[in-house]
Amino acid sequence: MKTYRRQIREKILQALYTLELRETDIESAAGWLLTPEILEDPNAMKFFNLLLKSIKDNREEIDRYIAAHTFNWDMSRIAIIDKNILRMALAELLYCEDIPPKVSINEAIEIAKKFNSTDKSSKFVNGILDAIFNELKTEGKIKKNGRGLINHSPAKVQKTEPE
Template identity: 35%
Template structure:
């Protein structure tokens, strides 16, 4: 599976978890098995879930006039995915993480989602 596809699948899975606000480890493992245990997909899903509090704290520090729980699930999920990549995956160029998150936000969010994501992630990178 290509990284772009893995990111999109991770985004979709993490979005569902965000909406349902519950996660069972069996669900995660079943999903990963369905996706042939793709290494990058697993790294993204498990990484975001394991580091959720740290990632959320990073995002929250860079939001202006917003709180994380006020964001739509699309934006929150795209930010979590990209912030995790930026903070914890050194082998991925920052601009790739930002561009992929913006594309996901544009595809699944509204017309302003991509710009919002780009702005927040740019602030995280400038820290």
């Protein structure tokens, strides 16, 4: 079964952009962007709903992290696309336990390259996310479990005697 995580991230980015430009709720802004393939894939919809809810429910906290790491920049001066890419990536870092941090950061950089609001968007996104990730990791706020993730510890293998 194919997953559509990149497409979902891009759709959520478009929804967040819509929210910046007009009054609507996030579900309405995102819902009309979903493709039939995403709508029919339970895993894709699970990821979509988790990421969307994480951004919606934790936007103030996420914005505080961004503001704390964008020295001399008021949030209103950060390009809308870049700000929303940062929000999305931070929501993944903080609330999507099954996604490795490097994947979240790399996806954000690639999306910034695709939707670049400036010629330096991807570098800006990379620098801010790297700084925030290092802080979150130091503070123990990144909770990831599973293969290739931060808190993964190899399972103990029990040796058995052949019969």
